[in-house]
Amino acid sequence: MASGTDGRPKNVAIIMDGNGRWAQKRGLPRTVGHHRGVDRAREIIRVAPDLGIETLTLFAFSTENWRRPAYEVSVLMTLFRRYIRREAAELDMEGVQVRFIGRREGLPRDLQNLMHELEARTKDNTRLILQLALNYGARTEMTEGVKKIARAVAAGEIDPEKIGEETISEALWTGGVPDPDLVIRTSGEMRISNFLLWQIAYAELAFVDECWPDFDGALLEKILGSFAGRERRFGALKAIGLG
Ligand code: FPP
Numbered sequence: 381m382a383s384g385t386d387g388r389p390k391n392v393a394i395i396m397d398g399n400g401r402w403a404q405k406r407g408l409p410r411t412v413g414h415h416r417g418v419d420r421a422r423e424i425i426r427v428a429p430d431l432g433i434e435t436l437t438l439f440a441f442s443t444e445n446w447r448r449p450a451y452e453v454s455v456l457m458t459l460f461r462r463y464i465r466r467e468a469a470e471l472d473m474e475g476v477q478v479r480f481i482g483r484r485e486g487l488p489r490d491l492q493n494l495m496h497e498l499e500a501r502t503k504d505n506t507r508l509i510l511q512l513a514l515n516y517g518a519r520t521e522m523t524e525g526v527k528k529i530a531r532a533v534a535a536g537e538i539d540p541e542k543i544g545e546e547t548i549s550e551a552l553w554t555g556g557v558p559d560p561d562l563v564i565r566t567s568g569e570m571r572i573s574n575f576l577l578w579q580i581a582y583a584e585l586a587f588v589d590e591c592w593p594d595f596d597g598a599l600l601e602k603i604l605g606s607f608a609g610r611e612r613r614f615g616a617l618k619a620i621g622l623g
Contacts, residue, residue, distance in 0.1 A: 387609035389562035389584070392428070393437035395575055396421065398567025398591030411455045416593035418459055422467065425476065427597035428508055431604055435509040435558055439575050443483065443517035457488055460514065464494040468501060475507030481553035482516035483524075509557055516553075518577035525551035554579055562607055564600075566592045582614050 396417060403413030421438055428436045441456060471478055480495045487495075495514070528551045532538040538547065549555065559579040565571070568589045572580070586603050588595070 386432070387607075388432050388604045389560075389607050390432060391435045391558045391561045392433050392604075393439070393560040393563045393576055393580070393583070394424070395439045395563070395565040395573060396592040396595075397565055397569055399593060401567060402591035402593040410452060413591075413593055414452075414456060414459055418463055420593055420595055421463075423597055424595070424600060425471075425508070425510060426474070427600065429475075431597070431601055433508065433604075435511065435560075437481075437511040437513060437554075437557075437560060437576065439513045439516065439573075441482070441514045441516070442574065443486075443515055443520055444574070446486075457491060461491055461494060464491075464498050468498050471498070471510070472502050472505065475505045476502060477505040477509050478502045479509065479511050479557070480514055481511050481521070482514045483520055484515070486515045511554065511557060513575070516575070518574045521553050522578060524553075548578065552578060559583070561612070562586060562604075564588065564603060566590055566595050582612060584610060584612065 399413030399417040400410035401413070402416065403410050406412075421440075424438075425436065440460065445456070446453060478498050480499065484492050484495070525548060529538065529543065529547060533540055533543075549559075554576070559581070560576065560583045562584045563572070563575070563580050564586045566588055568587065570587050584607055586607070588599065588603065590599060
């Protein structure tokens with residue numbers, strides 16, 4: 381089981397929800413919530429390794445988020461650009477390996493370039509794998525993965541009879557990165573919203589009422605603690621000694 385020696389989840393994915401509502405409740409523009417959301421993400425990335433987290437996946441922008449007002453989408457793209465420019469050196473120094481998952485072609489060209497540069501700069505780091513989901517949708521990811529496998533079959537590189545779960549895992553954008561042990565969603569919503577559908581088959585789920593701008597390291601630690609020592613049996617029976 382992929383959890384630490386004290387049984388705490390090591391591979392954590394977070395649906396950062398509720399930025400807009402957090403701001404609206406305070407009579408502020410929704411975009412203020414997104415600014416605050418980036419600050420929270422920075423804090424969580426900084427504390428994650430100290431909490432025993434080895435891979436952290438953050439859902440920053442979904443394939444459905446393009447339906448938001450153009451102004452809000454443009455603010456979010458600017459926030460992502462600024463985040464990468466400002467944080468690149470620190471992420472690298474902290475030993476974070478950044479990987480982006482999602483459909484790149486839909487994103488502004490200059491943002492794609494920044495993403496590529498950050499991945500290249502941090503590719504050998506090992507203290508934390510940080511997957512940032514940008515223009516991400518699990519069904520798109522799986523569709524792309526199926527096409528990749530189909531092309532390999534057509535080229536005679538893969539025998540269809542040899543396709544296994546591992547083949548599919550490898551064909552996804554998350555290929556080579558461990559599946560989450562725990563998915564957290566903030567803001568009280570109890571949905572998965574097309575996030576890592578294949579990868580979370582056996583994950584624990586935590587739904588918390590706090591909106592993302594109120595989510596901090598202490599709350600993350602509390603959630604991890606509450607999942608410590610849980611037995612994930614992957615469908616098997618509890619192991620019993622037979623004498
Ligand atoms: C949910 O709030 C959040 C998003 C749409 C994504 C924005 C995420 C950030 C700004 C953090 C990005 C972090 C990094 C590291 C790049 P919402 O607008 O859906 O809230 P609502 O449900 O209240 O409207």
